Amino acid sequence: MGIKFDDQSVDVSGVSDRRGRGGPIAIGGGGVGVVGLLIYVLVSVLGGGSVDPTQLVPQGGPVQGEGPGTGDLASRCNTDGAIQQYDDCFLVKVYNEINEVWTDEFNRAGNTYEEPGLTFFTQGVQTGCGAASSQVGPFYCPPDQGIYIDIGFLEQLQQQFGADGRYAQAYIMAHEAGHHLQTLFGTERKVRAAQQSDPGQANQLSVAMELQADCYAGVWSRLADDRGNVSVGEAELDQAIGAAEAVGDDRIQAKTQGRVDPESWTHGSAEQRRTWFLTGRRSGNVNSCDTFR
Numbered sequence: 001m002g003i004k005f006d007d008q009s010v011d012v013s014g015v016s017d018r019r020g021r022g023g024p025i026a027i028g029g030g031g032v033g034v035v036g037l038l039i040y041v042l043v044s045v046l047g048g049g050s051v052d053p054t055q056l057v058p059q060g061g062p063v064q065g066e067g068p069g070t071g072d073l074a075s076r077c078n079t080d081g082a083i084q085q086y087d088d089c090f091l092v093k094v095y096n097e098i099n100e101v102w103t104d105e106f107n108r109a110g111n112t113y114e115e116p117g118l119t120f121f122t123q124g125v126q127t128g129c130g131a132a133s134s135q136v137g138p139f140y141c142p143p144d145q146g147i148y149i150d151i152g153f154l155e156q157l158q159q160q161f162g163a164d165g166r167y168a169q170a171y172i173m174a175h176e177a178g179h180h181l182q183t184l185f186g187t188e189r190k191v192r193a194a195q196q197s198d199p200g201q202a203n204q205l206s207v208a209m210e211l212q213a214d215c216y217a218g219v220w221s222r223l224a225d226d227r228g229n230v231s232v233g234e235a236e237l238d239q240a241i242g243a244a245e246a247v248g249d250d251r252i253q254a255k256t257q258g259r260v261d262p263e264s265w266t267h268g269s270a271e272q273r274r275t276w277f278l279t280g281r282r283s284g285n286v287n288s289c290d291t292f293r
């Protein structure tokens with residue numbers, strides 16, 4: 001059936017387009033490469049040896065209004081068929097539907113949802129978490145509450161990890177938005193504190209964070225589907241599940257280093273990621289996402 005949106009309008013509020021601006025990159029060497037193609041969170045905080053931002057300068061608050069360079073995006077994405085044709089327009093549309101669903105859910109609970117920012121970049125970008133390169137893959141930066149995506153990653157996801165299809169991209173966006181929920185809920189702050197006080201538990205806590213973001217992605221998928229915001233069929237769900245599995249630590253380790261070392265996992269196995277996405281998808285309720293048990 002494909003992916004059906006309830007409407008075709010694309011809203012670029014909160015979006016920054018910094019593609020083609022290069023941008024300063026100050027990233028540590030070894031270990032980035034393909035391993036960095038995890039869906040990364042806590043870029044500067046966890047590091048995990050793969051990212052070494054030179055500074056951690058919280059810049060406070062989500063991105064407000066339209067960011068730089070979005071004029072073209074707004075007009076191009078609001079033409080007939082643009083959402084289907086262009087990756088960036090599709091992603092902004094998914095971002096819109098994510099914000100819509102979570103805004104309603106927060107309101108229902110008597111709370112206020114703050115939208116995350118969304119920045120497209122190429123090569124490298126300065127963030128509230130320091131400088132980051134495309135090699136880390138899409139990520140969320142808690143201090144500036146921004147989601148950062150190099151659209152080239154989506155091609156790599158497809159080519160190197162075999163994660164195909166538009167709904168795989170929607171899952172990625174929903175996962176990053178899941179990290180935003182963790183910031184709004186205060187989970188990220190608590191986990192970061194726990195990791196600092198007990199570094200021996202840092203990886204295990206990171207895995208729980210990532211699996212929870214997968215679960216939140218599943219919850220969004222269910223809610224968006226039930227409400228008709230983004231209707232999908234079985235084939236689309238398989239795309240999301242395929243992507244969740246493709247970025248499992250065991251899959252990536254097997255591919256990049258030829259062996260699997262669970263001690264070093266930061267995101268969880270393919271099976272865990274699939275299971276938690278489906279837990280959220282089945283329940284449609286964030287309370288089902290207690291991955292810290």
Ligand SMILES: [Zn+2]
Binds near residue numbers: 040175176210
């Ligand atoms: Zn993540």
